[in-house]
Amino acid sequence: MHLLDGGAGFLWNGVANFGDLAILAPAAASVAIVLIMQRRHRDAAAWLASLGLCAVAICALKTRIGYFDIAVGAGLRVRAAAFPSGHAGLGAAFYGGLAVLMWRARAGAAGAGRAALAAVAALLVALAILIAASVWILAWHFAVDIAGGGLIGGACVLLFAVALSRNGWEPAFPAGGVRRAALVLCVAAAVIGSLHGTRFDDMALGQDFRLRIAGK
Numbered sequence: 001m002h003l004l005d006g007g008a009g010f011l012w013n014g015v016a017n018f019g020d021l022a023i024l025a026p027a028a029a030s031v032a033i034v035l036i037m038q039r040r041h042r043d044a045a046a047w048l049a050s051l052g053l054c055a056v057a058i059c060a061l062k063t064r065i066g067y068f069d070i071a072v073g074a075g076l077r078v079r080a081a082a083f084p085s086g087h088a089g090l091g092a093a094f095y096g097g098l099a100v101l102m103w104r105a106r107a108g109a110a111g112a113g114r115a116a117l118a119a120v121a122a123l124l125v126a127l128a129i130l131i132a133a134s135v136w137i138l139a140w141h142f143a144v145d146i147a148g149g150g151l152i153g154g155a156c157v158l159l160f161a162v163a164l165s166r167n168g169w170e171p172a173f174p175a176g177g178v179r180r181a182a183l184v185l186c187v188a189a190a191v192i193g194s195l196h197g198t199r200f201d202d203m204a205l206g207q208d209f210r211l212r213i214a215g216k
Helices: 008-017 019-035 041-064 086-108 112-137 143-168 175-194 201-214
Strands: 067-073 076-081
Touching: 008 112, 008 175, 019 041, 019 086, 019 175, 041 086, 041 143, 067 112, 086 112, 112 143
Parallel strands: none
Antiparallel strands: 067 076
């Protein structure tokens, strides 16, 4: 049975959309706002910096080397995005970063709360992996594009974790750790859920950047 048979293609499209910049950008901003409201200003700054670095790195690589023309028949050619995969990279940076926050919040929780936050962190990592798998299954990217995006996103998550450790790991949320972590997660889920299905046209943006660079 093919991975895209029946309704599987629709399902994988839905999974891939969780890694789209049109969803992740406002979700990231919302998480930062919640962190600021919780007086975690340095955490919010590190969060935005890590995601911003990931987005800039991916956009720069796509603009300079990641686009190529492909024939679609009848003498027509379209521009396709290749290296690196934005979905894989941004998905890794966003959901991986959220997983770090959830794991860190375990310091302010106890018993079942700690176990629940650990489970949520594991699910977020699994979602990032599924997003990367989905763009390969849908043939949106080659494996090397996905690997490149994943490495960039993973590196940004590592930088985020290092920044948090410098800010002081314990406790993540001094009072009501589970409730505060849940608020971060719920706000992100609400924004993602409301925008799911929205797509960011990175290919059109890449073409525009290349024309600007060429002075046309």
